[in-house]
Amino acid sequence: MKNNINIAKKCKYQKHSFHIVRPSPWPFLTAVSLFNLAVYLVLIFHDFKTSTMYLLISLGYFFYIIGMWFRDVIIESHQGMHTLKVQRNFRYGFVVFLVSEAMFFFGFFWCYFYMSLSPSIWIGCVWPPLGIVPINPSHLPLFNTILLISSGVNAVFCHKCIMNRNGRQDVTYGLIYTICLGIAFTACQVYEYSVAEFSINDGIFGSIFYVSTGFHGLHVNYRYRCFNCLFNTSFTISFFSWSSYRFRTNILILTFCWYYIWILLYACMYIGSWPFGYSSN
Secondary structure, eight states: OHHHHHHHHHHTTOSSSSOOOOOOSHHHHHHHHHHHHHHHHHHHHTTOTTHHHHHHHHHHHHHHHHHHHHHHHHHHHHTTOOOHHHHHHHHHHHHHHHHHHHHHHHHHHHHHHHHHHSOOGGGTTSSSOTTOOOOOTTSHHHHHHHHHHHHHHHHHHHHHHHHTTOOHHHHHHHHHHHHHHHHHHHHHHHHHHHHOSOOTTSHHHHHHHHHHHHHHHHHHHHHHHHHHHHHHHTTSGGGGSHHHHHHHHHHHHHGGGHHHHHHHHIIIIIITTOOTTOOOO
16 A cells, blocks of 8 residues: 555656666676676686685675665565566566576587587597596485475475465575575585586586586575575565565566476486496495
């Protein structure tokens, strides 16, 4: 009701139903943080000292900026700035973003199938290439898959609670479990990289594996940053109001799509690359 009043007052001063965003520093700071991430990532590839520490600092800075940007968007939603046209454009924009990310990972899968189905003589005409010891899919990768699916179950539980207007406590606990499982998934992924017997420099297999799973890990961290924003706003009074209802349910539904990317990665990069009959500790 309050948001409808704000929209009615706003319509007295402008003749369109769009939201004119105020000047914000977050787009520029996001560009700067992404540039820093790219620079420190290149320095890591060239074995520069302390570059890993600066990369982690830049990554934390990036997630902080994204969180503040989301905070401003949520505040604008509570102030009644998001009219029906604005909400519709939000959904269209997020759908386009998902399609672009799907095409982004499609390139990795295309490269994987191109090299694995018809290996060249330069890699021994076999897949995985000669000298590469792949990661056993029944060990840590399977545990990681269980973690990610479990966090998806918690996300669906939170979505159902918001849909049914259940207690705030159930939603809060569900978000806490989802965030904790996401952190555990990231920690296991980092540990897997540290114990793997091949690196990103080991030819086409190492490049495809680390780039595809690494970018997926970045997307998972970004998605759990979204859940962190939801957790912070779950303590507000208007968490179950109609104005923020669509915004939160749309995020919970759309971010759930990243689980399908990991299922494909697990089936291709781990199971598809594992030579069955090979014994490994």
